[in-house]
Amino acid sequence: MNWTHSRRTILLASALTLLGCPSSGPTDPPDASTGEPDASTAYEWDGSYVPLKETGNWSDPGRLSACTFVPSNGACDLSTFDLSACNTDSLVNAGTGGQYMLTARDEDPAGGYLATNVMQFNFPNDGGTPNLGSLHLTEQREGNVRLYTNHTAFADGGTRRSALVTCEAPQAPEFTGCYAFCRNGKLLAASTVKSDRVAWRAGESEASGLELVSESYVDIGYPADIYVTKGHAYVVSVTMVTSKPGGLTVFDVSNKAAPVKVKTVQIPGDTYWNGVWAKGDALYVASANKGVNVFDISDPADPKLIRNLPGGSSAINVHTVFVEGNRLYAASNSGVLLFDVTRPLEPVELNRYAPFPGQPHDMFAVGDQLYVNYAFRGYMVVDASNPNDLRTLGSFTYPWQYSHHNAVGTFAGRTLAFEGGEGPGEHLRVLDITDPANIVKIGSFRLRAPISIHNMLLVGKKLYVAWYQEGVRVLDVSNPTQPTQVAYYNTWRESDPGRGAYFDGAMGIRVPGDGFIYVVDTSRGLLLLREK
Template identity: 25%
Template sequence: MINNLLSAAVFCLLCLASTAIADSTQNLGEAASGNPAISAADCVNGSAGGLSCNNVNLWSQIALDEFSSDPQHANDIWGFYDLNTEREYALIGLRNGVAIVDVSNPSAPVEIDTVAGASSTWRDIKVYQFFDETSQRFRAYAYVTTDASNIGLRLIDLSTLPHTVGGSVAISPELRAHNVYITNLDYTTGLAVDGVPPVLYTAGSDLSGGRIRAYALDVPTVLTLAAAAPTGGDSHDLSSVTIRDARINQCPGATNYCVVLIDANEDSFQIWDATNPANPFRLSLTSYAGLGYVHSAWFTRDGRYAFVQDELDELDFGGNTRLRIFDMSNLAQPVLAETWTGAEAAIDHNGFVRGNRYYLANYTRGLTILDISNPVQPAESGFLDTFSAHNLATFDGAWGVYPYLPSGNLLLSDINSGLFVLQDQTLDSPQGTFSIAATSGASEGSALQLAVSRSGGASGAVSVAWDTQPGSASTLDYVSGAGVLSWADGESADKVISISLTADGLSEDPERFFVRLYQPEGGATITPPDVASVFISDAGAPSSMGFVAAAQQVGERDTLAIVMVNRRGSAEGALSVQYQTVDNSATSGTDYTALSGQLDWAGGDATARSIEIPVLADNVAEGDEDFQVILSAPGGGVLTIDIANVTIRNVANSAPTANAGFSQTIREGVTVVLDGSNSADPDGDLITFAWVQTVGPAVTLNNPDSAITSFVAPQVNASVTFNFQLTVTDIFGVSSSAITAVTVTNTVSGGGGGGGSSGAPMLIFLLSVTLVIRWQMRPAADI
């Protein structure tokens, strides 16, 4: 009986240990990376390029092995809309840094730069953008935290785009932190909300016991500590909402608004009045039945509800994805209003609200989109499964999603498969969709009329809220406003927003502010454009156009030379100009692709224009070369800088470095893994792999054109050495090789033995191993 019990216990412990090992491996994000990228595909009959889907199209993917840093996995993601260039970017956290990817053309994303960093499974990224009066342009910074590393909160200057970014600089006393968050920002533009200063928070750092720490952003490159939370445990993630309704009476620090911060605190979530960041006040601490690990949360736009992600409930208690929705009417006592249960067992990770959709990074299920027209009755409206192996409760697949780009395109980071750019097709509704013109303008001293349309359906009574947001124009230049537009059942005519523009008597270029649509009601949705750029012009000022810079440089491997053209003077009236490239020392067809065309602006539009010129890498040792871009035939205005000189910096190609891994001694019958993933190209170019056997009896290599290959060691009568050569080749056909040796030994039978109590030490040993593994799996940082 004892032996039977011991056998059963050992078997169960082996199962537990193997499960723990598997989960620990997934926790470290080491599951298969290097899956090939999938080409653009619409979701048709439940499939987009072989990925299961519904109402979500695939624009593009950058697989992990297509990034220049050759990361082993990806983690979090954020987006950036550059108001200087109108270009859209993905900022994706990688095992070894942060990659900045231009996704302005969603079907052809381009890696612009990668800022290297310490090796870590966990990174978090947020972006703050503001108008710099001194330079008269927008500046932007990405703030990056890294857990399990001692490199501090890092700052990356994004203001030097579109060709490069500034290197990262440590700007806070923290050595590590799990998450970073900035309150009071518009998530599309990264600009501060009207009249409310932004505050940067760290969560789960090595200081203040892991509690939240608040930093003022008065000088964005020099953080000033406002306060650390006076109570509470280790914080994991944060989000906030600024409320102006009757609930401000529940906030001791409220003025005419209250900044409500939700702190996902692992074993609870805490609600803080963070209106005064130097004196935060905890309003409540909430737990719930079936709690595993409170990972993150996000508010609806009006702050009436909070969606809470628990990262361990599916794993610990079984069942399918569970997303909890809390009623936040009473900030001192949030009430669980509903628990949405998904179709699969996948774990919920990070989620975000835009309009009446909830975008959920759902680990092995990929992206899940919920219709939250009624927040307490969510319904799945779409998904795309980026991890096709299974939909079980493991830590593989989608880590984060960013749904706030002006284009409406979605950015998703997948631990195993890199970056996905997706298209949301869930927004059609019989109640209609709301949108607003992307650009408009008028002269100062006038009243601007902005039309908001309801299209695609007119069933039922619906409404949408709007407000204004400063940009380069402040509230001294226009009368800020907010309101709600309503349509009756069957009504579809446009509604008008009227905004007064102030005459300040100053001579200046067009100034810009924004009008945002949000909070659709009645089942209607919001479709891009939902943020309008409004340009205020001096009355009677002439229009002009010209290059932003008369000279610029690009690298031969930069893929694109992006030359910017600005409209100045007045934004009123239509404008056009023609452009063409002209050879200098650089030759079209060899060094770059010749281009010509016309740029057009409608009346009221003063957004920048890009001329994208493909740069060709020829792998020829040569000096720098240049060509020109020339503007001509202006229509509706005059030219300023009409010639831009583009220099292509040539750097000689370097051969890649092959690394075939260590030599091994293996017993016959064992699967042998040959790992060439540490091979690299010093120029950051993509490389291909080719394994061949050079010595020993012939064996069959699995996937010999991948970084990692394998074979089964054959039976041998005595030790036999096998040699394998790995050749890596860059995009120019330059190669290098390395050899590794595998010695296969004959299996030697071992003696049996032992009865008695020998099972007890083994049981203790397995218990110890299992406990150690489970301890390593604990969610001390992210999972």
């Protein structure tokens, strides 16, 4: 499934195929009132809250730079921009190396606000070609001003140009500027931009409250998700470049300080495996080509593929999987597929939840309640007690949404959902879903706006979050109206090979109850962490 913006397809690393997206959560219904006492469970929330208004991820930030656009100039070169109000002297200290997120305020011809987006802008430290998303740029300098352009000519004589110009650097190395997109000599899109260097958050070290126990490189694909069972960690990877296809990597983690890779599984023509779960001797892998690949892991070090779900001759794209009790759920381009897995190696399809066209992204389940992250359609609560009669009980939506992942628990007798989207501005929302027909936002937690939240896992009154370039974040949610960070580990390092995508960093996370946190990072592979 592709995450694309309706205004400009080069955004979000040129609309990379949506990654990361595995479900993460305990198998048994989570109740925040149970579990071993720890520092996060001393507070007992009484269930009271003030409802919060939902306004979406962004409001108008105002123009982000002093540069403007020359009316009717569709050349997408230096003449397209008016830099007369820019303090170009300050650009002498603007960044010329590293990775940046560019927050872009899209504007209409009169300068009015249209939307806020984020673009990935990278300067290779080795002096190579800079890029904007997947576009390779040519650099032109005029004094301290830098102009970056990409030009494409088509066989029919048409042209497409993108241009980014720097304006000033009031807080170097950060800079501001303007972006333009032109087609056939016409200016079609205009934005002011400001940069954020991708690095650890100001004032942070590598870690606080967490320590690295071991690190194991995954040498296939782009690692996306993990499941831990039978003393083994199963890491699935997706294909981002054809030269590095994805698949399954199996680690023996009996020695947490030194996991051992015991097997790699790759299937030609089926290399985009994004989600993974297990039940008994069955391992379920989400495949973009074959649906759900079912492996026999009776020998946990030697998975054997035995079937694909739902089977048949037609291909189906499954992005994520989740198991609750004797039910397997799979988010597909045909909706959420429901299977009976009473016999784990012989799943039987029960029904499909597909109230809308398009693909849901993920889901969570507790008992007979199914909670679906339906991407652009929002967050859905579904009664799945009768698989032949799946009923939507309620939904939560917000402007420019992309509902991506969730975890559900019971606090002070109320059912709460911790919901996260994926994309620019997406963060943690805390929802009271006790009455699904009247869902109320009661809390939130944000980090840097350009960087998207990813997967989350609720254990007792702690929420463990894989937050892309923000690494791993542990939140105390004993007062769910005010989630508080109590620990973190920065997995992202600029020096790691393969960095530079928008969806980059910590993606998959599991806390299986053995005293360790298992994390999948897109560059570093499998990391085992321990709380201090």
